[in-house]
Amino acid sequence: MSEPVKGISRADVSHLAGLARIDLSEAELDHLAAELPAILEHVAVVQQAAGDDVEAMSHPLPVNNVFREDVVVPCLTPEEALAGAPASDQQRFLVPKILGED
């Protein structure tokens, strides 16, 4: 079992927010940095519960691949699929630039 680092800093929260793609304000970072240690301390007790011999359970029921016949079934029209898009163009989702210009 790996050893968790004690505590969580404001810089950690800022890094996590970056990973989660949430542009938190300075006030939000302050707030979460103050709040998270208590929550993480509480949930950390799970590390004392089980040894290496206990299997992890990802799902309440056995999960199997489910197959169906490879046939065409009705699906959304392009108009329906695009109906909730913030922007669209020529039957495509229109998104901001993905790469830098230079």
Next chain:
Amino acid sequence: MTDLTRLSAAELAARLTRKEVSSVEATQAQLDRIAAVDGDIHAFLHVDAEGALATAADIDARRAAGEGLHGLAGVPIAVKDIVATKGMPTTCGSRILDGWIPPYDATITQRIKAAGLPILGKTNMDEFAMGSSTEHSAYGPTRNPWDRTRIPGGSGGGSAAAVAAYEAALAIGTDTGGSIRQPGALTGTVGVKPTYGGVSRYGLVALASSLDQAGPVTRTVLDAALLHELMGGHDPMDSTSIDAPAPLVVSAARRADVKGLRIGIVSELNGGGMGVEGFQPGVMSRFHEAVELLTSAGAEVVEVSLPSLEYALAAYYLVMPSEASSNLARFDAMRYGVRVPPAGADDPSAEQVMASSRDAGFGDEVKRRIIVGTYALSSGYYEAYYGSAQKVRTLLARDFASAFEQVDVLVSPTSPTTAWTLGDKLDDPLSMYLQDVATIPANLAGIPGLSLPVGLAEEDGLPVGLQFLAPQKADDRLYNAAAALEKLLEDKWGGPMLAQAPDLEVAR
């Protein structure tokens, strides 16, 4: 003339079948009730009067023409705003989905529509079902019909309050950690979380995919069984849907006989400990009286221990945020949902737009859980947090398996306390999380649970719920036991508990 809004769904369905009343009349009565009380209660985020009345008129015409209809055809229903409804807004109580209209129906919605139940509208909820009070809705809280200064529970406070306030006899809820059962307990209504896989998740906006399960929210056990039967059963569109005959919940609710039934009181939830500052005395006294009634009716009651319950809440508050942080990655402002460009950035990139949209669109609790989940899943912490939490699930499932070798059903209070005052726990997320101690084990283990109103706590006069738990796929046992207890209690009270609720002020 009978107030149609006070009838159970089963009674209304019987009157519809006998053509003593029309679905248009019943639906209009519910819409009038919503107009009269919902300004105050705020159970609904959206009301579809026109659509509901059109369905009702269609069912009336088909009934008049002699067509064979579903038993609940024409009985109006409310649907939690996390269930996709084609042509009707679905926001999950979040700004990020403000105004989103799904292009398809969830399987549950399809089944409701196929059976001919008029959909009254969409009910309020904590944003993305994260919360135990409905205060985390971006559109304002729902109020408890028993005391409008108090929360109705959450996340499905809207569905529970709608049913408790006679705005609907039937509602759909979803339960990831107690979001059906806890609001049921706090509003004096019946709520059931079916066995994981018992009801299709197709078209539910996912919170935690290994925990989420939709179920019925009603005023009576029989109504819950009727709605459960309508919603449940195998669905090829959900790979986790159980491909086997569904439990016979309606006949179980009609059986209502606990003679010889082995009932286990969960020791760890029998009054204290568990990191909760004790269970409220009035909750425990109503719970124990209910257990005595079951004993007097011939049930064999013993105490059963679930030792890993000690770790269950912590495991839940790792598994749920982990899965949620992954599921909510889909809200990226590209294909649906609001897009909010960052202020002051000239020609921002997709990544910048994504990050600013998610900051603007998500509320505090959602951000908090995404950050916790991201932390628990990050390299170096994964094994210690998410991995350990998954092991707790294994231990808990083993505890339940050995408990159900000794007893047929387990019982506990549904919630450690009655409804608290709006705002009381908003600044202390951990104390809010602790309220879920009795409900989350069922989600972690995938077993079914039902909350039944068992009286009012003497210290505050607010509803108390008792929770039944049963093994996976044995949902019928919940209905049998709960229907028996419901009958014993109503005989004692001389009527349903909700009859004791205060009359609501009616807007005119």
